[in-house]
Amino acid sequence: MAHARILLYSGAIYVVSKLIYRLFLYRWYFSPLRHLPGPSMGNPILGRSTQIADPKVNKEWVRKYGACFRVVGLLGTEAIVCMTPEALEQILVRDWIYYPRPRFLRNILWLAAGRGLFTAIGNEHKRLRTLLDPAFSRLNLNSFEDVSSTSIERLVEIFRDLLDSNPAGGEVLELYDLVSKLSLDIICEGLFDQTVGSLNDPNNSLFNAFEGLRKIEIEPNFWWFIVSTTTPGAARFLGSRFANRYRHWLSYILISSPVEAFSDAMWQVRKASSSILETRRSGSAGVGEERKDILRLLMRDGTVDEDIPEHIRTFISAGKQTLSTTLSWTLYLLAKDLESQRRLREELRPIFETRNTPTFRDLNGLQWLNCVISESLRLNPPVPVIARTASKTSLVDGVLIPKGTLIIIPLEAINTWTDVWGPDADEFRPSRWLDLPSNFSPAFSSVPFSTGHSSCIGRALATMQLKMIIAFETLLLSCTPLTFPPRSLVFNFEFSLPNPDYIPDTSILLIRQPQDHMPLHVRRVI
């Protein structure tokens, strides 16, 4: 009995002293990062964890503490924030293999976006990139013979219908849902030749399932998921058929947890991804033989059938959220800048007036459109912060980073760093792309797609689709005559703020989504 008591007391003393060491002593007296500047520790349990991903707070910290500082997060864990070109080159380019995405993030991404590029690390990631990169190369995208998009055409029609009673006066329209549906339709159309038709269908099940998944990012759900996905085995369990089958019971046991709605949404997206594969296998959808598309590359490589829907899920999730967010922010920034809209229309007019369908060369030659999109992505990157973990102890920016340290790369703070972009770095000024700062680095000064080996594989596709959505509904290599006026978002409509003080309400956990559905005033100009 006495022995048991001694054992119990020793155990309790061990746990308490470990906690005191972790929460207080280590970070103040022993951590090699303790000499770095950084914000105060904040809450002793949560630290600054609730602020680490907030780009506004990050920018404030960069101003105060410089380009490399320490932040203490949950239960005394330390993170280092770094953003110099040298640090980015080391972490994301040269030694990328030693800096994978942290496990908790891979777990969340596995649940929300499938097992694939987001979750693979090391040589498996390298293998997947080598396999799939050709599908996204500029050369391959330029080989698309016909990129007409019925979804963009449909969105223009929806705007016209909604403004029918007062086209010239216009109306305030909530844009986020519409551009979200457009993004889902266009991604499935562009990558898998699948018509989802969510723009035509108010109860589209795939769209609703994605809306369900989006709730993972809303507080307090996000923190619930962080806690559950850092618990060993919990993510695997949450993603299992067993958890899905007994989700009602789980919700009952884990009072008010988001598990039931989340599990439903995740399995619906899995089902839809499997049916995309089945449709392709049955031969009822497909792309020209000469094109390298994701499904063809995966099937040729011998990827097992069970894994392909997971890759499909990854691409749809990654593309839909980022495209819709970028589009909403671009329209918002244009709504604040009527002169930029006018310039865009003037740039497009000569192309439309020749009445020949625009070509890739036309699209790439639209200088002002390029500037607008680059500037929008610089100011409001949909993924404002990315994270890595150090898998070995190393020197970064002259600082000894112990193995296991969380590394935060604040993409938005990098994109608006006054050292590069000057004192008006936070302003929307597309013309800055015509006269870049002398210390601008193409790889490290504006990084909305990140940089290096795990940067966005869909960059060229996303840029092409963004340009098309804003400028043209169709793009053909053949010279098919075009009707005038063409269907074009920016050529047909003018966007302005619903009131002069309007600032969108945003959620910023993983992706910077407008929470208030982005209401903008829209009127027909042609």
Ligand code: HEM
């Ligand atoms: C404006 C649109 C987009 C932006 C700003 C964007 C941004 C990003 C960023 C910052 C990353 C890196 C995340 C990290 O390092 O942890 C990333 C990765 C990724 N993106 Fe995008 N993305 C966009 C569109 C797309 C599209 C359209 C697709 C797919 C068709 C896509 C697929 C992916 C995938 C699969 C990855 C993981 C790459 C890897 O780990 O190798 N993205 N994206």
